[in-house]
Amino acid sequence: MAQPIIDLNNVSVTFKQGKEVVHAVQDVNLQIQPGDVYGIVGYSGAGKSTLVRTINLLQQPSEGSVTVDGDIFFKDHQQQVSKKELQTKRRNIGMIFQHFNLLNETSVIENVLFALKHSDLDEDAQEKKALELLELVGLKDKADFYPVQLSGGEQQRVSIARALANDPKILISDEATSALDPQNTNQILDLLKKLNREIGLTVVLITHEMDAVKRVANKIAVMEHGKIIEKGKLQDVFLRPKQELTRQFVGGSLAAIDTLKAFDLDHLEDEELFQLVYNGNNVTQSIIVELYRQLNVEASILYGNVEVLSGQPVGTLFVIVKGADEQRQAAVKFLNDNNVTVTKVDDRRIWNE
Numbered sequence: 001m002a003q004p005i006i007d008l009n010n011v012s013v014t015f016k017q018g019k020e021v022v023h024a025v026q027d028v029n030l031q032i033q034p035g036d037v038y039g040i041v042g043y044s045g046a047g048k049s050t051l052v053r054t055i056n057l058l059q060q061p062s063e064g065s066v067t068v069d070g071d072i073f074f075k076d077h078q079q080q081v082s083k084k085e086l087q088t089k090r091r092n093i094g095m096i097f098q099h100f101n102l103l104n105e106t107s108v109i110e111n112v113l114f115a116l117k118h119s120d121l122d123e124d125a126q127e128k129k130a131l132e133l134l135e136l137v138g139l140k141d142k143a144d145f146y147p148v149q150l151s152g153g154e155q156q157r158v159s160i161a162r163a164l165a166n167d168p169k170i171l172i173s174d175e176a177t178s179a180l181d182p183q184n185t186n187q188i189l190d191l192l193k194k195l196n197r198e199i200g201l202t203v204v205l206i207t208h209e210m211d212a213v214k215r216v217a218n219k220i221a222v223m224e225h226g227k228i229i230e231k232g233k234l235q236d237v238f239l240r241p242k243q244e245l246t247r248q249f250v251g252g253s254l255a256a257i258d259t260l261k262a263f264d265l266d267h268l269e270d271e272e273l274f275q276l277v278y279n280g281n282n283v284t285q286s287i288i289v290e291l292y293r294q295l296n297v298e299a300s301i302l303y304g305n306v307e308v309l310s311g312q313p314v315g316t317l318f319v320i321v322k323g324a325d326e327q328r329q330a331a332v333k334f335l336n337d338n339n340v341t342v343t344k345v346d347d348r349r350i351w352n353e
């Protein structure tokens with residue numbers, strides 16, 4: 001396997017606030033390969049932003065080592081390079097945020113030029129480069145506009161052009177689509193994917209929206225209380241989520257929750273609600289039929305959906321399985337044997353959050 005472009009080993013970040021000690025990041029190991037679009041999900045306060053601040057060298061870890069593009073920056077409680085070098089290297093990592101942080105007093109192209117002020121290019125070359133960047137994000141015709149004259153999605157495009165000014169190999173997006181409507185969100189995500197495909201940009205995508213990860217990421221890490229509790233290829237994590245929180249993220253599609261809320265699920269007798277996740281190339285309808293045929297166990301489908309993850313179909317079903325204890329256990333075993341991941345849904349509080 002190629003050398004990771006981002007290599008975090010046993011990284012912890014601890015903050016002291018008066019007498020309180022906050023373990024914002026705890027013993028994280030994360031290897032990101034060149035060309036990955038790596039989604040990092042987790043609820044508010046999980047430590048996502050703190051973790052990526054160690055990647056873009058703004059946050060020195062309390063423990064562990066940080067290697068980016070072959071250079072070791074932090075190790076054994078020490079900064080390994082000079083402050084000046086750290087500043088220079090920081091420019092090689094692009095960053096975009098929820099709030100676009102544009103200079104509102106200056107035009108779109110000047111916003112991009114601002115990021116080029118440390119470059120070796122002469123003035124003409126800088127202007128040419130800024131226009132190329134604006135073309136790349138689809139905004140060349142608005143170079144002389146001011147940020148207030150642009151939509152939120154367009155402003156985020158300007159900040160992407162600015163983030164790419166110094167030809168970074170890595171772009172970190174920290175909730176960059178959180179302030180955008182769904183259409184603009186998808187356009188920005190598709191732009192990140194295009195940059196990933198066309199210029200080989202490695203993207204680290206922090207979000208609490210699972211749909212964003214599903215749309216563009218090939219890998220995912222789930223964070224909780226400063227720790228990465230699960231990580232891997234997107235499809236593997238979706239098909240076989242190990243942790244409860246991951247299941248919540250995976251199964252937490254709003255459409256599914258809305259549908260399930262319409263059923264009276266509080267008075268089930270000899271019945272259980274299960275979430276089934278399976279490779280969409282399997283024909284599950286026949287699995288439900290086989291379940292009845294072979295085990296005489298009935299399962300009724302409350303909600304079903306197939307979506308495409310990194311180009312592969314993944315199906316989710318919520319079913320009520322009827323029958324005595326042994327029959328339901330046999331049904332779960334039968335489904336597992338047929339490569340269906342089965343999760344009993346017995347805590348419905350998460351739907352109401």
Ligand SMILES: Nc1ncnc2c1ncn2[C@@H]1O[C@H](COP(=O)(O)OP(=O)(O)OP(=O)(O)O)[C@@H](O)[C@H]1O
Nearest residue numbers: 015017022024042043044045046047048049050051
């Ligand atoms: N500079 C700091 N000083 C003290 N505590 C901090 C600091 N930065 C972050 N924290 C704490 O570290 C924890 C993780 O914060 P972080 O911002 O990394 O979470 P997050 O996952 O990005 O959350 P969100 O989704 O809300 O952005 C929180 O408890 C936060 O209060």
Ligand SMILES: [Mg+2]
Nearest residue numbers: 048049050174
């Ligand atoms: Mg954050």
